[in-house]
Amino acid sequence: MENHEGSLSKRIVPNSGDLMQRSMSHASSHFCDLELELEDDDYDDDATLPDIEEGRDEYEKPDPVPLPFPLPPAKSKREKPKPPPSSRLSVILLDQGLFTVYKRLFVVSLAVNITLLILAATGNIGYARKRPALFSIGNILALTLSRSEAVLRVVFWLAVNCLGWSWVPLRLKTMTTSLLQSLGGIHSSCGISAVAWLIYALVLTLKHRENTSPEIIGVASAILSLLVLSCLLWAFVILTFSYDPTTDSYSKEIGSRLIKNQEFWLTVVITILIILPWITVRRVPVRISSPSGHASIIKFAGGIKAGILGRISPSPFSEWHAFGIISDGKDEHMMLAGAVGDFTKSLVANPPSHLWVRQVHFAGLPYLTNMYNRILLVATGSGICVFLSFLLQPCSAEVCLLGHPKEKVIIHDTAVLGRPNVSQMSVDAAKRWGAEVVIVTSNPEGSRDVVDACKASGIAAFGPIWDS
Structure with missing residues (x-):
């Protein structure tokens, strides 16, 4: 068919x-x-x-x-008891194999970055040596894209609509499924690579400190020590491109200088991707019932396509919980939350009338x-x-x-x-x-x-x- x-x-x-x-x-x-x-x-x-x-x-x-x-x-009921659960590290390294798609993506992405970094440090790639911050920000962009729920929703939709035909080879479909399921390998690898490039940028900055300012060195050091890359990234970019080493001062024409730099535009994209899920946060009415003390059924208005997951929270500033969505695709959808934590137990004991949701649901x-x-x-x-x-x-x-x-x-x-x-x-x-x-x-x-x-x-x- x-x-x-x-x-x-x-x-x-x-x-x-x-x-x-x-x-x-x-x-x-x-x-x-x-x-x-x-x-x-x-x-x-x-x-x-x-x-x-x-x-x-x-x-x-x-x-x-x-x-x-x-x-x-x-x-058999007399079989030997199962061994205790494996540690998270052993599951990562052994239980799921040494050559999973996730680990292959991690290794390939990291190897490319390390190779470029070595070539830049040895003077074989002059562009990378002059713009290490650009490569760091590029890695941050890649890791953000690989985890952005809005972007992945579009990517999954494209995969289904482009490959979901009977004449498309099954091998291509399974390869695509493996890739989409394992994008976390790129996320992890690019995170490590971004830090490596930023360290290299800081080393070069300290080496040529006569051409920089204490503020730039301080911000770069803070980024590395706190690992809050996305929060301090704008400060680093603005300070770097507004500083004029010839006058030892900051230029007033910061706007015109910023828009001419690739680092600025990559940072803009990263910022939009980070903010996007949060501007869709809404407080919505819910109907919660508990067939027993072990679970709650949370009902929302509006139908949802099959295979979609969503996040809910009692507060926009507290932790968010993801659940699979059950829907007939018509007038409503619901989530089934087992009472296994403080939040899910509170849904049973004291069901609220409203919950916070992210209206951008994500595909799994x-x-x-x-x-x-x-x-x-x-x-x-x-x-x-x-x-x-x-x-x-x-x-x-x-x-x-x-x-x-x-x-x-x-x-x-x-x-x-x-x-x-x-x-x-x-x-x-x-x-x-x-x-x-x-x-x-x-x-x-x-x-x-x-x-x-x-x-x-x-x-x-x-x-x-x-x-x-």
Whole structure:
């Protein structure tokens, strides 16, 4: 089928047939307590957000249809206990491989900068030696672009609309997905490189201090010591280009001198990108309900496209929290917040009538579902929330959802069948569904296991990486 026909073909794949029943286990405090009945083999296109909110049995039938996918052997209940979770450093260096796309981007970007820096220091690139601050600001611009939610929203949209056609090679799509998911490698590398170039600029300034002023040296030193690059960048640029070493004074024609310099315009772009998300901050009315003490449902006006995430906060100056958005794309959308921290617990105990939001929502890995023709989505725990929008609104891809939510939405009953082998289930489902790619949302270990198992079977798979 053509990728842009707006197909509503979706399937929810239960993990068991005759044994499908509710588990009597206790609710986990780490996942939502919302009872969603996703047990039917055929998706009901009439399901709505109120159905999900109220936990209505729109997805159930009196007699469940037998499984299209055979259940893989469950893990033995007597298996050895799992080792303690790996440290963050070991996950970065070992668990996710030594040659991930993230690390390749980091190494390539850093190698280019180090090479240019060495050539500048040895006098082989005169331009870089004369303008080290420009290269530092250029790196700051690159790291800002790679993390700008507004810019990435446009980039993801372009990727889906340019590559989301059936005739586009699958290899190109998966390469693009890997690149977009790993832009943090460029962000980290450019941050280190910006500091390196700024150190070089400071060294040259101190070496030729007769051609500079104490203010410039002081500001440059403060930037390095405080690492508040974006805050003091304007002061550094203005002081540098307004100072005239021949008169040992600052020129009054600062405006005309600034607009002729590349550093000025790069700083303008960086400033706009940093400010942009904050000028869209608004205080909006919300409706919050708590099906239990373990989670809250936050409802907002306005429909949102599938695969989009948003940030909310109790105050514009406090920390911001990102959640996946559930929406039918029509009149409203909602977020599901597990009560695991002070802010999310307060939503249950004392639900506010208004919250602060950033109106520029950002695209995550699930948004790239729209770039493929047939895709398997694998979710455990509250990770299923980010995928629900693909079941509630038209999607250009044919979507198959393999859900194994923990404790409350039970499809595979661990009390009867033991812990399932989600990795093998994902491989089997992907093969039978004919999925081009698998996207998983789970805890770090679960996501890694599913991705590794799929890749070992020759199936492209993506899941959250360590800095997601």
